Amino acid sequence: MSSPHILIVGAGVGGLALGQNLKKNGISFTLFERDASPSVRAQGYRVRVAGGGAEGLRECLDDEMFNLFENTCAESKPLTDGGRFSAMNADSMESLFPNEFPGLPKGPGGPGQGPPEMVKMSSQKVFNKPYNVDRTMLRNVLLLGQENHVKFAKSFTYYETTSTGVTAFFRDGTSERGTLLVGADGTFSPVRKQLLPNVRYVDTLSRVIYGKMPLTEELIARFQPKALKWMTVIQDQSLTLFMEPVRFPKDASVVTNGRVPRIDDYAYWVLGGNAETFGLSDAEFHNLSGKDAADLTLKLTSHWDPSFKAIFELQNAAQSAPLRLITAKPERPEWTPSANVVLMSDAIHAMMPTGGSGANTALADASLLGRIIAEKGVSEDSIFCRPDVGICLASDKWQCRRRKEVVGFQGFRRYEGGDYLS
Structure with missing residues (x-):
């Protein structure tokens, strides 16, 4: 053969x-x-x-x-280091995973x-x-x-x-x-x-906008410090923000002898809700540019605590993108x-x-x-x-x-x- x-x-x-x-x-x-x-x-x-x-x-x-x-x-880090907050109150931290979520072993x-x-x-x-x-x-x-x-x-x-x-x-x-x-x-x-x-496949009718931004001194100064420790969930009645700092203990360019470029530490975030919350047709949502997606996150979170809005105000629009959740x-x-x-x-x-x-x-x-x-x-x-x-x-x-x-x-x-x- x-x-x-x-x-x-x-x-x-x-x-x-x-x-x-x-x-x-x-x-x-x-x-x-x-x-x-x-x-x-x-x-x-x-x-x-x-x-x-x-x-x-x-x-x-x-x-x-x-x-x-x-x-x-x-x-x-252990998931227990994370926290859950109300979007309107940066001092409202609760444990992220106090117990198992219903139906999620x-x-x-x-x-x-x-x-x-x-x-x-x-x-x-x-x-x-x-x-x-x-x-x-x-x-x-x-x-x-x-x-x-x-x-x-x-x-x-x-x-x-x-x-x-x-x-x-x-x-x-x-x-x-x-x-x-x-x-x-x-x-x-x-x-x-x-x-x-x-x-x-099935459109779940859920939509997210995701992005990243460097862990700059300005972000660290403005954002709720407890929310930058590890995995964080910030919620209001119709939206959920999942964010997490991503820190690299080693420089990839050194580890790989220059074959893989270095990636600096950053904050990764996902803003999610249902299609109705985002207020756009499928075509409009799919065709959002990075700038349009960034502008939409600012509009949707305009009523949030200023400490939490900082991640959207300081975001790099070129790194922001829409995603329709399909399964x-x-x-x-x-x-x-x-x-x-x-x-x-x-x-x-x-x-x-x-x-x-x-x-x-x-x-x-x-x-x-x-x-x-x-x-x-x-x-x-x-x-x-x-x-x-x-x-x-x-x-x-x-x-x-x-x-x-x-x-x-x-x-x-x-x-x-x-x-x-x-």
């Missing part, structure tokens, strides 16, 4: 982790990313890697790479991390230590050593399969042939739309089985961003799929799955193995309302 060549569409956290896993196992692959560069748009900021995500990442990386990952993480990363039986996603030992990670930093680290495998500005359009492989076609008129096509291309995955055209429902799809096309991470099981569940599941996907390819190769025996097996997340055996883990995890986190998206 000839050695497989894997085509990965999407250079997000999941796709890059899979690339590292394949590289570690000596398997040929090419990774295609539609963005022109890793830094062309906002990538989100802090994410907590824990449980099955940390375990999966450890399996994907060799010892040297995992050491680099650990040395580029931000500092972590504690995981290794705290409430919102998923039910304990769903955190472990392979046969390896579960990591009990959560890692506080900057998403841009993580992508930069995961790119190391596989730069020659990644092609940017490659926008996938469609694929064609044969009995021996698959060909991916791109908007620039080029095509690439391989043994297996992996759709790691996010919530609005073009690969999924061709493979599973009837699968629709998948664990429903059984209809599809034509294929041994040459699979889906992973948000391309097939988009999750709410609470607790970092999407990133952690993507890393677990990357470890399991990479392991199956390394151990069993690409064939009908290792990849193919009949649709009557159950709720498979794509047409492949590896994701049937993931069925009880991910669909159960997703069922726990599923949103029971909202509108289907086409």
Whole structure:
């Protein structure tokens, strides 16, 4: 049997982790990313890697790479150091997690991390230590050593399969042939739309604007000091601000010998509410520029305590962006089985961003799929799955193995309302 060549569409956290896993196992692959560069748009900021995500990442990386990952993480503190405030009173601090939230069992990363039986996603030992990670930093680290495998500005359009492989076609008129096509291309995955055209995600009708800003002396002087200790939630009747200082104990540029740029300490924030609160149509909200998003946060929080408004008044508009919260429902799809096309991470099981569940599941996907390819190769025996097996997340055996883990995890986190998206 000839050695497989894997085509990965999407250079997000999941796709890059899979690339590292394949590289570690000596398997040929090419990774295609539609963005022109890793830094062309906002990538989100802090994410907590824990449980099955940390375990999966450890399996994907060799010892040297995992050491680099650990040395580029931000500092972590107990969640009990955080606080909850009323938006109108900066002196109203309460404990952030006095008890478990109703319906949110504690995981290794705290409430919102998923039910304990769903955190472990392979046969390896579960990591009990959560890692506080900057998403841009993580992508930069995961790119190391596989730069020659990644092609940017490659926008996938469609694929064609044969009995021996698959060909991916791109908007620039080029095509690439391989043994297996992996759709790691996010919530609005073009690969999924061709493979599973009837699968629709759900708009939860929740909206957020997120951003970051340096931990400057002015912010530290103006913002409520207790709220800058660690994770903080600030609430009024219709809005919730989640914010967290992100501090790096080590300089990434030094740790990586200049291969990854330094990121200065910053405050990460997310302002969330329902669509009605933001007062914009879907199109208007989606098309908000950074400046427009920043202006909207100032308008929505104009009645807040001055100490809390400082984070919006001092924000860098270029780092602010809107996000519509979308999730998948664990429903059984209809599809034509294929041994040459699979889906992973948000391309097939988009999750709410609470607790970092999407990133952690993507890393677990990357470890399991990479392991199956390394151990069993690409064939009908290792990849193919009949649709009557159950709720498979794509047409492949590896994701049937993931069925009880991910669909159960997703069922726990599923949103029971909202509108289907086409």
